[in-house]
Amino acid sequence: MQNSEDGKTFFVKIHAPWEVLVTYAEVLGIKMPIKLSDIPRPKYPPLRYMLGPVKLPATVKYPHPEYFTAQFSRHRQELFLIEDEATFFPSSTRNRIVYYILSRCPFGVEEGKKKIGIERLLNSNTYLSAYPLHDGQYWKPSRTPSHINERYTLHQNWARFSYFYKEQPLDLIRNYYGEKIGIYFVFLGYYTEMLLIAALVGLACFIYGLLSMENNQTSTEICDPNIGGQMIMCPLCDGVCDYWRLNTTCLHSKFSHLFDNESTVFFALFMGIWVTLFLEFWKQRQARLEYEWDLVDFEEEQQQLQLRPEFEAMCKRKKMNPVTKEMEPHMPRCHRIPWYFVSGTTVIFGMALLLSSMVSVIVYRLSVFATFASFMESEATLQNVKSYLTPQLATSLSGSCLNCIVILILNFFYEKISAWITKMEIPRTYQEYESSLTLKIFLFQFVNYYSACFYVAFFKGKLVGYPGKYTYMFNLWRSEECDPAGCLIELTTQLTIIMIAKQIFGNVYEACQPLVFNWWRRRRTRTHSEKLYSRWEQDHDLQAFGQLGLFYEYLETVIQFGFVTLFVASFPLAPLFALINNIVEIRVDAWKLTTQYRRPVAAKAHSIGVWQDILFGMAIISIATNAFIVAFTSDIIPRLVYFYAYSSNSSEPLSGYVNNSLSVFLIADFPNNTAPMEKKGFTTCRYRDYRNPPDHENKYVHNMQFWHVLAAKMAFIIVMEHIVLLFKFLLAWMIPDVPKDVIEKIKREKLMTVKIIHDFELNKLKENLDFTYSNIMRDDTVKDDISLGENSSV
Structure with missing residues (x-):
């Protein structure tokens, strides 16, 4: 001591x-x-x-x-x-x-x-x-x-x-920190390597969109003063908003084409196959690792199965463990039900709080949209002036930033609450504790980080109605509409801000928090020279890694995996940003463990555990989400339907698409409380939908093209999902979970181990037999000598 x-x-x-x-x-x-x-x-x-x-x-x-x-x-x-x-x-x-x-x-x-x-x-x-x-x-x-x-x-x-x-x-890493930490860095390195392929393909799709942006027929028509400049659009809000010309969204339509073009479908299909290859090759990498690190016959670490001190302290009864045949502390289920009820209630309340915060952000967007529209759509919007910041884009940017701040704040508080209610459940072992905490925090963060993206991708602009009969939220705010070029660019904006902000904040926090904490502790405790500052004191002044240190690292990686896969059809640069983040993340984590944290107690693990099942689940969901994004959020399907079924220009098949995709509304049909206060010299305005014109007997009812487009969207979803799932199961069947060479190496090592032990035991047995035989021979010689002595004396 x-x-x-x-x-x-x-x-x-x-x-x-x-x-x-x-x-x-x-x-x-x-x-x-x-x-x-x-x-x-x-x-x-x-x-x-x-x-x-x-x-x-x-x-x-x-x-x-x-x-x-x-x-x-x-x-x-x-x-x-x-x-x-x-x-x-x-x-x-x-x-x-x-x-x-x-x-x-x-x-x-x-x-x-x-x-x-x-x-x-x-x-x-x-x-x-x-x-x-x-x-x-x-x-x-x-x-x-x-x-x-x-x-x-x-x-x-x-x-x-x-x-x-x-x-x-x-x-x-494995020799110094143990297999459990080692396999995390193996997974992170493997994931980063696979992201390199996805990042290159995504970058190629982005470059294609960049090169074809100026020649895009849709943007050309929107920007043309004689086409888009002559189309008077219906007001974006009731009362205070004015009419506006379509060409004011010229720049917005060009940006939309960066991510909403022919390569979008290809990249969505590619990522569906990529995620399958990623998971199948990870199984092989994991199997190879089990052989290389002697984990083939691995059994669950005793440290994880050990009873938690909190559980032992709360237990007043004992029960025979059927496995160990020893009396262990036991808590009847009826005593834990109240805590399960408290835990479930807290989780439900947390999810409700999340949804209410998302609704609050939506209300903010609806409220601010009218303000942006009222002062951005001035008289200049009717004078063929191109706007660099549309009300939709301004609302999307401010709403995304606000949503990102809310996400980070809620995430900080809910992590503390999750840890507390998990302790209140009194889990029996550390493994049960970690599993319960994983379920709570992952479900919360899944809703927290992705709910806004799901709203923009699948709900915004889908149930807005039409002029004169708009749908309202809480009978107060008009539902948000998509830009004439589609909602995909807003989903891209939302995803970019949340993903990049989370990664920057996470890396800065991970690097600065232990550095500042350790500097302060050393400043308070150290008074003498380095020679008197012992090794154990230096380590004591570092931060403890803790049993949940890896849990948060895995959670961060899995959430990023969701950004890369669930909504990647809207943002092909997501794998590139994830790649850059992971390159930094590997070195930040390595620097933290080596310089800023106490050395963790080594533990064994042969896989990434429950996170692998979560990744498989997210991979399946991503196939559906990307198919729906291409079909309902992107504008690619309506353009294809027009291209093949409605275009009359053989030299420019998409010529006239903008005019075809906008319906006509008679200004006289506006209710008094929704029409602009200032009267203009227009008789009609345009809006984004496929409805009959006002002179039709069934005016403002969805026309036949609407049903053709809807059928094409549903057909695309079915075809895409079946193609990707077919490839998924085919690749899973073709790629074995354990490589053939690894199977052969395992068999070779088992054979050699048995042979070496057999030879050792055989040699040991021979030595024992030789030693016993020599002792017997020596005893017989002594007996003969005694016998001869007796005969001679006689």
């Missing part, structure tokens, strides 16, 4: 001797090397010289040779390759063993119940913290040449931002 620099805090350093390590290595079934592997490492592709700049030195990428391994046994120590007892077990394995012992060590009795585990001591503030020490300083190498400072190596080759283009030293 040693006191700290300030004399107020006492540190107890725990060291596990060799006998303890070998005992618990056998208990935990830890696999250790028994022979150098004869299976070659994966070879680089033929053009490996092109990948030279991104490759790490072999000594960093593969810090240790490949071995055949077997579960450690104290009675077979001679079988294992033990060159040095001090370095035989990796540091992550040692700290896992020590923490396992501490988590099951009894320390007292209270009311007839044993007090067990370091977690309960930490929960009661008996100890302030318990953590493994970092492996030296991250800014300088080890002083002794025989010891490799893995923390320094990680910082130099992984945690520096100048190495953003380099691959990750995954084996070194």
